[in-house]
Amino acid sequence: MRPFELTAPATVDAALASPGAFLAGGTTLVDLMKLDVLTPRHVLDINRLPLRGIDSTDGLRIGALERMSDVAQHAGVYPMISRALLLSASQQLRNMASMGGNLLQRTRCTYFRDIAMPCNKREPGSGCPALSGANRMHAILGTSESCVATHASDVAVALVALDARLELVGENGSRTVALTDFYRPPGDTPEVENDLRPGELIAEIVVPRLDWAWNSTYVKVRDRQSYEFALCSAAVALDVQDSRIVDARVAVGGVATVPWRLTGVEAALRGAPATPETFEVAASAAADGARPLAENGFKTSLVKRTVIRALHELTEGSH
Ligand SMILES: Cc1cc2nc3c(=O)[nH]c(=O)nc-3n(C[C@H](O)[C@H](O)[C@H](O)COP(=O)(O)OP(=O)(O)OC[C@H]3O[C@@H](n4cnc5c(N)ncnc54)[C@H](O)[C@@H]3O)c2cc1C
Numbered sequence: 001m002r003p004f005e006l007t008a009p010a011t012v013d014a015a016l017a018s019p020g021a022f023l024a025g026g027t028t029l030v031d032l033m034k035l036d037v038l039t040p041r042h043v044l045d046i047n048r049l050p051l052r053g054i055d056s057t058d059g060l061r062i063g064a065l066e067r068m069s070d071v072a073q074h075a076g077v078y079p080m081i082s083r084a085l086l087l088s089a090s091q092q093l094r095n096m097a098s099m100g101g102n103l104l105q106r107t108r109c110t111y112f113r114d115i116a117m118p119c120n121k122r123e124p125g126s127g128c129p130a131l132s133g134a135n136r137m138h139a140i141l142g143t144s145e146s147c148v149a150t151h152a153s154d155v156a157v158a159l160v161a162l163d164a165r166l167e168l169v170g171e172n173g174s175r176t177v178a179l180t181d182f183y184r185p186p187g188d189t190p191e192v193e194n195d196l197r198p199g200e201l202i203a204e205i206v207v208p209r210l211d212w213a214w215n216s217t218y219v220k221v222r223d224r225q226s227y228e229f230a231l232c233s234a235a236v237a238l239d240v241q242d243s244r245i246v247d248a249r250v251a252v253g254g255v256a257t258v259p260w261r262l263t264g265v266e267a268a269l270r271g272a273p274a275t276p277e278t279f280e281v282a283a284s285a286a287a288d289g290a291r292p293l294a295e296n297g298f299k300t301s302l303v304k305r306t307v308i309r310a311l312h313e314l315t316e317g318s319h
């Protein structure tokens, strides 16, 4: 790790006035500094800033510095959010890690984390060894010739399904961005992962009220049952009335370069009977546009099976 200066601003204005890397829980930033993947000269500990609080009076407002474990346990949080959080990392990490930091965590692509290897995301133009190398964990959706890394956050998948937005604050004021627009697929510039401007802070995560999202879940398939990133995951909410699907939200993770909303699957579910046949037909579109690599072709069928499993979980006993 390289030497760095550490300060802890007490106000948002003071934090915005000093260039440097923001430190929340540190569970991504410090890891990557130890590996020399990130080498900030100045680190700003933002934990004294007033970016806290969970308000569930009308939808949800979650301060960016709220810890994953506190959000997971909050009674006003939709099940798909709390399940996504509880299936992330470990209890110790969830106690440290913040919601804002979770949304900004970096990919787990092993080449990205190894500075001895080329990587377009870390060093633009150097190449992407994952295209022809170890790519079992990599993405099949939203990929480019420059980068095929998956987005690692679980809770971002649930938040995208729920049309969440971010309140951002920067030197020029505040702005709101839909989470789906916030994340950028790699294209020709995999080093640009999101819409955050230099020096800008995530202040708050806002989830619009959606009463039927109380019937929601998050299914995560991984190589071992705890402390592991997703091979594939599905965040699903269903509004079922009289055995018919009135509305649906579906997003998947572990298979795409950004949290991936499946609007085609949602459209196929809407208005259909809540039956296993409907689920099979609707989920058949889950991997549309997929570009599998040598080692991750299994994800094209896994993504369909994961969506179907989540749909069954939400309708168990009703068919
Ligand atoms: C072993 C291990 C297993 C894990 N497993 C999972 C998993 O299964 N699922 C999952 O989703 N995650 C997993 N994670 C990732 C973990 O959830 C993230 O590291 C954590 O959420 C990051 O939050 P943090 O507060 O520690 O962020 P930090 O490390 O403090 O910051 C991360 C990044 O966000 C920036 N940042 C932080 N807060 C703000 C803010 N408010 N505004 C602007 N920038 C900000 C920092 O500058 C930094 O670039 C795992 C991590 C580890 C180490």
Ligand code: SF4
Pocket: 107, 109, 110, 111, 112, 118, 119, 120, 121, 122, 127, 128, 129, 130, 131, 146, 147, 148, 149, 190
């Ligand atoms: S997949 Fe992306 S992060 Fe991984 S080596 Fe290629 S460019 Fe780097």
